[in-house]
Amino acid sequence: MSEYRAYPAYKDSGVEWIGQVPEHWKVVRVKRLASLRNERRNDVSIETIYIGLEDVEAGSGQYKPTNESSRQSEDSTVGIFYEGDVLYSKLRPYLRKAIISEMAGCCSTEFLVLRAEKTEPRWLQDLLLTPDVTHQIASGCEGAKMPRADWWHIGSIEVVYPDQSEQAQILTTLDRETARIDALIEKKTRFIELLKEKRQALITHAVTKGLDPNVKMKDSGVEWIGQVPVHWGMKPFFALVAELNRKNTGLVETNILSLSYGCIIQKPETRNMGLMPESYETYQIVEPGEIVFRFTDLQNDKRSLRSAQVTQRGIITSAYMAVKPHSIASTYFTWMMRSYDHCKVFYAMGGGLRQSLKFEDVRRLPVLIPPAEEQRDITSAINEGTARINSLVEKTEHSVNLLKERRAAFITAAVTGQIDLRGEQ
Known part of the structure; x- marks a missing residue:
């Protein structure tokens, strides 16, 4: 932010x-700039806008x-806010x-509804979001796992x-400059989405159409x-893999694994044998090359990747299904199942209260089988293709994070007086 000048004179706060x-x-306490609304209702119509923390x-x-x-329900207790509240x-x-409300509505009671009085709502919002003020707020919270501010x-x-006249000048410049950054973030975010779509298409086309564009089709x-x-060829799921169920009896394995974003990863909180709870005896042992499926809560989560290949020996929850391919290449089978996941094949197959699947539910799932050499190709x-796309996604995500950091630092510098945005820069 070297292109922005500082104020002519400063003082000790x-x-x-x-x-x-x-x-x-001026230096004042937050309560001199804003007041707390504490209006609660449980009879708000369903048409009224509701804002939760997730929004x-x-x-x-x-x-x-x-x-x-x-x-929780139409008659659950909610907070009430009005246009311009923070x-x-x-x-x-x-x-x-x-956030600043653009209209009246109701919200989670986990929000403090604040009415700006001596500042613009945007100024109050930006102040509360600065890292230093956030640190001051967090330092006074109660509760370790679920800290709450009051x-x-x-x-x-x-x-x-x-x-307020100077606030308005500063906020006008802030709006203009952050709009430019937001537009660039939006473009890069859309680019990431397109790359992910391309990755999906690459996988699905390869495992269902092959690599030869001139091959005869049926x-x-x-x-x-x-x-x-x-x-x-094509065979049912059960003819290509064997279901596994190796219990970790006696806690013989301590390497705890987890299925995350389509990868089997080692849990960072892996404990030593002496600290492991008895529940890990119910976990199942998996070996490299085997495939793990998470077929639970199918209807509650349609975005997760639900299968992955094991790359290291360890244990994983018995709630997941593990199989060992025997008549098909393991990595090819992994990509085929990833394609099925992208096509949402499994969601129509769920049953029961938890919308879950077992081996018996997928045993007749059709699986394509190219010749062994073609599977390898x-x-x-x-x-190779996904590695290139993943690298580009990673670089673009990094640039988005840098832009977000720049945006936040620019706002912080403006509302704390580190830079002067009153006139032409």
């Missing part, structure tokens, strides 16, 4: 963690409504969730501000597969 501030700025993006101060809702999440304040503590925190007879190379092509 008198607050150690704040330090120097512009000479004409607020951490750190950015942006409203990102989701399809999920934390509201909704600040008192639960886990280190997540930095605060208005008494937040209201006592000292902050700085100029008069109808597979399976709706989600469509046309396949004429020389490919397809696997190599997918490995």
Whole structure:
């Protein structure tokens, strides 16, 4: 931010963690700038907008409504807010969730509903989201696992501000500059989505159509597969893999594994044998090359990747299904199951209250079988193609994170008086 100048003169704020501030700025406690609304209702109509903690993006101060809702029922107790109020999440304040309401509505009671009085709502929001103020709020929270802030503590925190006319000048410049950053973030985010779609298409095309664009095709007879190379075979799931169930009796294995984002990873909290609870005896032992499926809660989560290949010996919860391929290449089979996951094949097969699947439910699932050499070629092509895409996704995600950090640092510098945004830069 070297392109922005500082204020002509500064003074000591008198607050150690704040330090120097512009000479004409004021230092006051938050409660002098805002008041707390504490209106509660449980008779709000279902048409009234409801905002939950899940609808607020951490750190950015942006409203990102989701399809999920934390509201328990139509008559559950909610907080009431009005246009221009600042909704600040008192639960886990280190997540930095605060938005400005654009209309009246109701919200989770985990929000503090604040009415800005001596500042613009945006100024109050930006102040509460600065790292230093967040640290001050978090330091006064109660509860280790679920820390909550209260208005008494937040209201006592000292902050700085100029008069409202200068606030308006600063916020105008902030809006212009952050809009540019947000537009770039949006473009890069869309690019990441397109890369992920390309990765999905690459996998699905390779395991259902092969690598030869000139090969003769036939109808597979399976709706989600469509046309396949004429020389490919097809067998049911049970003819290609064996279900596993090696219990960790006697705690013989201590390497705890987990299925996460389509990969089998080692849990960071892996414990030594002497500290492991007896429940790990019920876990199952898995070996490299075997495949793990998570076929639980199918209807409650349609975004997760539900299968992955094991790369190291360890134990994984017995709630997951583990199989060992014997008549098909393990990695090719893994990519085939990933394609089925992308096509949402498993969701229509769930049953029961938990919408879960067992081996018997998928035993007749049709699986395509190219010749062994073609399986190896397809696997190599997918490995290389997805590696290139994954690298590009990782680099783009890194640049998005840098932009978000720059955005946050720019706002913090503006509302704490580190840079002067009153005139032309």
